[in-house]
Amino acid sequence: MYSDKVMDHFTNPRNVGEISDANGIGEVGNARCGDIMKLWIKVEDDVITDIKFKTFGCGAAIATSSVITEMAIGKTIDEAEQITNKQVAEELHGLPSVKMHCSNLAAEALVAAIEDYRKNVAANSAS
Amino acid sequence: MNEIYMDHAATTPVRQEVVEAMLPFFGSEYGNPSSVYGWGRRSRQALDQARDKVSELIGAEASEIIFTSGGSEGANLAIKGVAWAYQTKGKHIVSSAVEHHAVLDSVLWLKKQGFEVTIVPVDEEGMVSPAEVEKALRPDTILVSIMHANNEVGTIQPIKEIAEVVRGHGAFFHTDAVQTAGVLDINVAELGVDLLSLSAHKLYGPKGVGALYVRKGVRLDPLIHGGAQERRRRAGTENVAGIVGLAKALELAHLDRDEENARLVKLRDRLLEGLQQIPHTKINGSLVHRLPNNVNVCFQYIEGESMLLNLDLRGIAASSGSACTSGSLDPSHVLLAMGLTHEIAHGSLRLTLGRDNNEADIDFVLQEIPVIVERLREMSPLYQR
Ligand SMILES: Cc1ncc(COP(=O)(O)O)c(C=O)c1O
Ligand code: FES
Numbered sequence: 292m293y294s295d296k297v298m299d300h301f302t303n304p305r306n307v308g309e310i311s312d313a314n315g316i317g318e319v320g321n322a323r324c325g326d327i328m329k330l331w332i333k334v335e336d337d338v339i340t341d342i343k344f345k346t347f348g349c350g351a352a353i354a355t356s357s358v359i360t361e362m363a364i365g366k367t368i369d370e371a372e373q374i375t376n377k378q379v380a381e382e383l384h385g386l387p388s389v390k391m392h393c394s395n396l397a398a399e400a401l402v403a404a405i406e407d408y409r410k411n412v413a414a415n416s417a418s
Numbered sequence: 419m420n421e422i423y424m425d426h427a428a429t430t431p432v433r434q435e436v437v438e439a440m441l442p443f444f445g446s447e448y449g450n451p452s453s454v455y456g457w458g459r460r461s462r463q464a465l466d467q468a469r470d471k472v473s474e475l476i477g478a479e480a481s482e483i484i485f486t487s488g489g490s491e492g493a494n495l496a497i498k499g500v501a502w503a504y505q506t507k508g509k510h511i512v513s514s515a516v517e518h519h520a521v522l523d524s525v526l527w528l529k530k531q532g533f534e535v536t537i538v539p540v541d542e543e544g545m546v547s548p549a550e551v552e553k554a555l556r557p558d559t560i561l562v563s564i565m566h567a568n569n570e571v572g573t574i575q576p577i578k579e580i581a582e583v584v585r586g587h588g589a590f591f592h593t594d595a596v597q598t599a600g601v602l603d604i605n606v607a608e609l610g611v612d613l614l615s616l617s618a619h620k621l622y623g624p625k626g627v628g629a630l631y632v633r634k635g636v637r638l639d640p641l642i643h644g645g646a647q648e649r650r651r652r653a654g655t656e657n658v659a660g661i662v663g664l665a666k667a668l669e670l671a672h673l674d675r676d677e678e679n680a681r682l683v684k685l686r687d688r689l690l691e692g693l694q695q696i697p698h699t700k701i702n703g704s705l706v707h708r709l710p711n712n713v714n715v716c717f718q719y720i721e722g723e724s725m726l727l728n729l730d731l732r733g734i735a736a737s738s739g740s741a742c743t744s745g746s747l748d749p750s751h752v753l754l755a756m757g758l759t760h761e762i763a764h765g766s767l768r769l770t771l772g773r774d775n776n777e778a779d780i781d782f783v784l785q786e787i788p789v790i791v792e793r794l795r796e797m798s799p800l801y802q803r
Binding site for chain 1: 719720721723724727731740741742743747749760761764789796797799800
């Protein structure tokens with residue numbers, strides 16, 4: 292039921308793990324199925340220079356996590372923030388319709404990590 | 419790649435002898451059993467013989483067997499049929515929280531039609547207690563439906579005891595024996611049930627055929643109206659080949675049932691023991707009252723579908739009660755009814771063994787699973803080493 296690209300990212304997920312000196316962390320849960328995704332980003336001069344993920348979820352959730360790390364790396368945070376769940380699904384050559392919601396998880400986790408980064412920056416400049 | 423099938427609770431391969439018994443009825447013996455000429459008479463005879471055999475194997479009379487399209491139809495016919503026929507007597511139905519959806523959704527549909535429904539809970543092993551059933555019974559209870567053994571966790575229910583309680587209250591008792599037919603004794607007099615449904619494809623017979631036992635004297639409104647087949651309780655030209663296959667499969671299952679069960683129990687326990695070596699693993703269901711072929715475990719911190727995909731990449735066919743595999747995005751209602759959290763139920767894996775499995779299969783699975791679990795845990799945000 293999954294495309295070859297989904298299976299490729301599922302079997303060889305890119306950028307799994309954590310970043311010890313991350314300056315943005317996003318964690319989101321999927322209200323519909325109970326899955327959880329956590330994303331670490333390292334931002335330098337507004338550019339995402341490193342990104343890692345950990346996911347507790349289905350094959351599609353793991354594949355979308357993996358592919359969004361590839362899509363986001365090297366982008367500015369403003370650009371990365373614009374990545375939609377539809378683009379994530381397209382990048383994976385489509386997802387079964389019952390699995391479309393899994394791609395929300397990836398897009399939301401990235402936005403959450405960027406928001407966390409912005410909050411951290413604001414807190415640092417305030418002090 | 420070597421493929422290992424460990425999902426026999428989902429379906430089973432059709433045994434060669436069964437295929438051979440069915441073949442003539444796709445070929446030269448194509449007559450309609452209702453026809454008067456030779457072709458018809460020969461089909462009728464095959465149908466009668468199959469009915470005799472099935473009824474004999476479950477301790478019933480031939481006239482008490484209705485052939486159906488499988489377990490789902492059997493449950494629907496038993497539940498809706500009795501409810502409609504007896505609704506003037508009462509409109510209360512009792513069932514359990516761990517039933518197959520064929521039963522549960524039939525009962526819930528009747529609720530929408532104005533019937534009242536009590537769903538009895540189960541304990542942490544998935545067991546229904548006769549005392550809970552007794553508590554649920556009311557003067558207007560017309561039907562109780564409790565499965566013989568659960569398809570997900572393999573827990574075998576105390577059907578005899580429950581049947582006694584139900585009989586004492588004058589309600590009818592249906593049991594879904596889809597997972598036990600051909601495996602356990604389903605003699606209807608011994609069990610004390612009024613209705614019992616079974617399905618051929620779970621016992622090495624063909625898909626799309628089953629039987630419903632209805633004790634003499636129990637009335638039933640049909641689901642399918644039309645011709646006079648099956649004593650007017652199920653219209654439609656009979657699936658002769660399928661019915662012949664069902665009878666043959668049930669007969670074969672009974673021949674070496676005890677030896678096969680003993681063999682499966684040994685394999686099952688070897689598998690259970692091996693899986694228990696993996697940290698943070700929980701075995702689901704009863705260890706004592708358990709189907710000989712059922713293994714059901716939860717691996718904490720991982721999700722079932724990603725487990726299944728990894729197993730499939732290794733050639734192993736299994737199933738899971740995870741929300742992500744269900745299509746409905748809710749985890750198994752069985753595991754939740756047993757008190758498991760959403761999160762734990764997510765990591766459930768069911769392996770159900772069968773005639774084609776051997777010790778080497780178990781060892782291969784035991785070699786692969788710990789690697790997959792470890793790999794997925796490494797990827798899980800919930801897991802701290
Ligand atoms: C316990 C139980 N009841 C009913 C059914 C439905 O049977 P069938 O697939 O023949 O409709 C199944 C199998 O899916 C089952 O495991
Ligand atoms: S994340 Fe649960 S179904 Fe995909």
